[in-house]
Amino acid sequence: MNLSLNDVKRIADLAYIEIDENQAEATLAQLSSIFNMIETMQSVDTSAIEPMFHSQSVSQRLREDIVTESDQRVLFQSIAPQVQEGLYLVPQVIE
Amino acid sequence: MQWEIVIGLEVHTQLSTQSKIFSGASTAYGAAPNTQACEVDLALPGVLPVLNKGAVERAIKFGLSVNAKINSPSVFARKNYFYPDLPKGYQISQFELPIVQGGSICMQVNGVEKNIRLTRAHLEEDAGKSLHEDFHGMTGIDLNRAGTPLLEIVSEPDMRSSAEAVAYAKTLHTLVRWIGICDGNMQEGSFRCDANVSVRPAGTVKLGTRCEIKNLNSFRFLEKAIDFEAHRQIEILEEGGTIRQETRLYDANKDETRTMRTKEDANDYRYFPDPDLLPLEVSVEWIEQVKQTLPELPQARRDRYMVEFGLSTYDVSVLTASREMADYFDAAVKLLPTQAKLCANWIMGEISGRLNKENMEISTCPVKPDDLAALLIRISDGTTSGKAAKTIFESLWLGECGKNVDAIIEAKGLKQISDDCAIEKLVDDVLAANVQQVTDYRNGKEKAFNSLIGQIMKAAQGKANPMQVNTILKKKLTKK
Structure with a gap:
């Protein structure tokens, strides 16, 4: 698979990572080598093998539907940069 | 040209569990901001999700009630996007293997029965709430709702009018309350609809480009938004334009839909199986147990x-x-x-x-x-x-x-006089006092009958059994 510089910039954009032109070039080289490795792995014939969704072949443990947590807002908000009326404040987002 | 409207619905139902889907925090509505948001809901480092059995059970219950297949295993996946009311940077949802697959819902539209096929229903967590009022140019975040279990029910594009979409949504709304998996409170956001709308020339098979309308929290808005959107698309096509695939918001105040985001700047959610959660196995015995609880x-x-x-x-x-x-x-x-x-x-x-x-x-x-x-x-x-x-x-x-x-x-004193003898006496008295009307009736004046009934009922202070009065009067008048 051929990765372009634009692909790298789009991925950075989706991941909210700011990168300049030089970093983008370097990242392209690194990502490309990773893709090459994946390409090599994909040359193995796996058509007869059922895909796994998890590396361990055990199943999900469940908890009973019971409220076990109490209000710890004061504790949690003690490390928040800004709070008001119980709300966490973040830079304005309007969609 | 005649146009056909094609609609599919995605309905988010909040499941009526006590605790959240992946944490032990309460899901009760209306608490003070962030008092029901624990470490897991806040995505503090090192926390791990543990799946709520009650949420899974409700999903199974729904699947059984619509004759769907319950997948085992089903798999949780991360849906990646950035928004402050989603502190992990991803929503835990299901992608490739949802818990409920297929099924159908039978509904009535104007007295006609119609079957709507379901694509799937999957478990996921709700996000928090952003409050955009002015907090000194900042946005306020309440994470009480974050982690509330949702079952997203996705239909096939089987509806052909806003009336059908509303009938489907109402049938589904009745069903989820009926089987006790969701309180159905639309004001509180427990039951929210997104509509996928497209149009195509009547008689053709190929689907038109669709637009997704979000933010439909009442049946009336659902109907109005679909009508507006279909009309908008038909107008564009009739003027020779093309429909752009996009997500649109319904504005109830203006009764219109407007662009929220287009396909070009749509999120690439980069789904992948969540390594924090193992595949969910649902045993045949468990499904059987849940079946026993279905009303x-x-x-x-x-x-x-x-x-x-x-x-x-x-x-x-x-x-x-x-x-x-x-x-x-x-x-x-x-x-x-x-x-x-x-x-x-x-x-x-x-x-x-x-x-x-x-x-x-x-x-x-x-x-x-x-x-x-x-x-x-x-x-x-x-x-x-x-x-x-x-x-x-x-x-x-x-x-x-x-x-x-x-x-x-x-x-x-509301006892009715139903004793034949008592009624006969009443009738006899009235007949004796109204010889003229009796003669009139016998001479073919039908109206006299009603007048006699009125007088008998009056004499009985309205308490005589009308059916009996009728029968007895008729009998007496025909017997000369």
């Missing part, structure tokens, strides 16, 4: 009411609008099985009317099913008249005379 479903109940009681399509659809209503009817009709229609009429008429007026639900109706049955028994055995029954109903509603129907009839 008789609305469709089955509708069919039974029609076959067993001969009620009309309209009557059964009103009686099965909610499980509480249907249970009320069942409890009452059990006490007078031969009078199902009378029973239905009273529930749909007197009771529903009064509940509406008082803004009450049938579950809190002061006249219980056995009270109603006792009253209806007295109508059908002729003890009291249908008219007097309304007065008795009022007394029952107010809890007078210990809610004893016979005591009320006695106390208010």
